[in-house]
Amino acid sequence: MDTQIDNILKRSQLSVTGSRKRILELFLATNGGALAHGDIEKKTGEKFDRVTVYRTLQTFLEKGIIHSIPTVDNSVRYAMCKEGCAGGHHHDNHVHFVCSACGNTTCLESVMIPEVRLPEGFQPEEFQMVITGVCKDCH
Amino acid sequence: MDTQIDNILKRSQLSVTGSRKRILELFLATNGGALAHGDIEKKTGEKFDRVTVYRTLQTFLEKGIIHSIPTVDNSVRYAMCKEGCAGGHHHDNHVHFVCSACGNTTCLESVMIPEVRLPEGFQPEEFQMVITGVCKDCH
DNA sequence: GTAACTGCAAAATATTTGCATCCTT
DNA sequence: AAGGATGCAAATATTTTGCAGTTAC
Numbered sequence: 300m301d302t303q304i305d306n307i308l309k310r311s312q313l314s315v316t317g318s319r320k321r322i323l324e325l326f327l328a329t330n331g332g333a334l335a336h337g338d339i340e341k342k343t344g345e346k347f348d349r350v351t352v353y354r355t356l357q358t359f360l361e362k363g364i365i366h367s368i369p370t371v372d373n374s375v376r377y378a379m380c381k382e383g384c385a386g387g388h389h390h391d392n393h394v395h396f397v398c399s400a401c402g403n404t405t406c407l408e409s410v411m412i413p414e415v416r417l418p419e420g421f422q423p424e425e426f427q428m429v430i431t432g433v434c435k436d437c438h
Numbered sequence: 439m440d441t442q443i444d445n446i447l448k449r450s451q452l453s454v455t456g457s458r459k460r461i462l463e464l465f466l467a468t469n470g471g472a473l474a475h476g477d478i479e480k481k482t483g484e485k486f487d488r489v490t491v492y493r494t495l496q497t498f499l500e501k502g503i504i505h506s507i508p509t510v511d512n513s514v515r516y517a518m519c520k521e522g523c524a525g526g527h528h529h530d531n532h533v534h535f536v537c538s539a540c541g542n543t544t545c546l547e548s549v550m551i552p553e554v555r556l557p558e559g560f561q562p563e564e565f566q567m568v569i570t571g572v573c574k575d576c577h
Numbered sequence: 578g579t580a581a582c583t584g585c586a587a588a589a590t591a592t593t594t595g596c597a598t599c600c601t602t
Numbered sequence: 603a604a605g606g607a608t609g610c611a612a613a614t615a616t617t618t619t620g621c622a623g624t625t626a627c
Contacts, residue, residue: 312580314626336616348584353617355582396560407560413552415567420574421535421546428554429566435559455607469595473593487609492592494607 303327311362318347322355326365326379331397333368333376333404368395368404368429378406394428400437440465456484457487461494465504467517472507472515472534472543507534507543509567515543533567539576 304323308315312346325335334342339352356377359365365377378395394410397403414427459484462482465473473481478491492519495516498504504516517534533549536542551567 316582316626318583347615349528350585350618351583358582381539394554396562399563407500409557410554412567413554415533415549415552417533417535417568417569417575418546418548420577421569422442422572422577423535424538424567424571427568427570428551429568430554430556430560430562430564431566432563433561435557438559438561453606455601457608488591489593492607497607536603 307364311364313358319358320353321346321353322352323359323364326377329379333378333406335352335374337374369426376404378404379389392426394430396434397429397431398434398437399431400433403434403436405434445502450503452497452501457490459496459498460485461491462498462503465516468518472517472545474513476517507566517543517545531565533569535573536568536570537576538570539572542573542575544573556565 304327305315308319314318323341325339325342326394327385336352336356339356340347340349343401356365360377362365365379368376368378392412394412394417396405397409398405407430412426417423441464443459444454446462447458452458461478464478464481470506475491475495478495479488495504499506499516504518506513507517531551533546533548533551535544537544546569551565554565556562
């Protein structure tokens, strides 16, 4: 019997392997939160080679299973894509919230990015909005 | 006689030195555009030590002369702060546009970030909005 | 069995730190 | 003159690449 995780991988034509399952599981467990590369190494229990994590993230990114989130600090963070995200093209039009207290990034699924009017000549393709502040857990 | 550049540095209680002037000049010349660390090394004519660039950017950031811009790719980019940005606290509430063709980042000073309504318990402090697409020069 | 994935080693990059020297005030 | 800034060397950290061994299908 296939689990949800297996299905996600198969849908993207990826082999179902231990590390992929573990990492995907972590993303699901984080539930909308964002993970940096370092988080993944820690939270999986340091079982994988760092290289495998890099490659797995890269693969997930290409297949559209996860997307990267822009942050003001250097860190690159990833979060699971919701339905509607096909490989490459994301309709990831919700707001990301970075907590300055706990450092966690949350996808605010309920908050859509509002429309903006761009100056003449600018052709938008993708919108990203990041709000920094104090999240509801650190309040 | 003091130039604009000298004034900016003095206002932030920084010594007026060659590298700082050069880097600041570059930011002014970029006119709202954003620079990645690599751009600065290139465009100044490779005159400085890489370390100096790192430290200068760090200093400018602390003094509030520049701010960092979040991007979806890993790169960290910086742009000049406008008046109203004191050290640490920026009122940098305009939209940033990243061109997928030429790679340049532009501050769209005329485009304000619209208000959004956050879920209960989230206390916003800073808003960042990044739009990716094709800029007016690459159109 | 074959193609794809992983882990190890090592290379290539990027960033930080220490310290002696030089420049700004 | 004194403190801060720079440049060099080197230590760290991060990310990428090659390849042989292993695993999924």
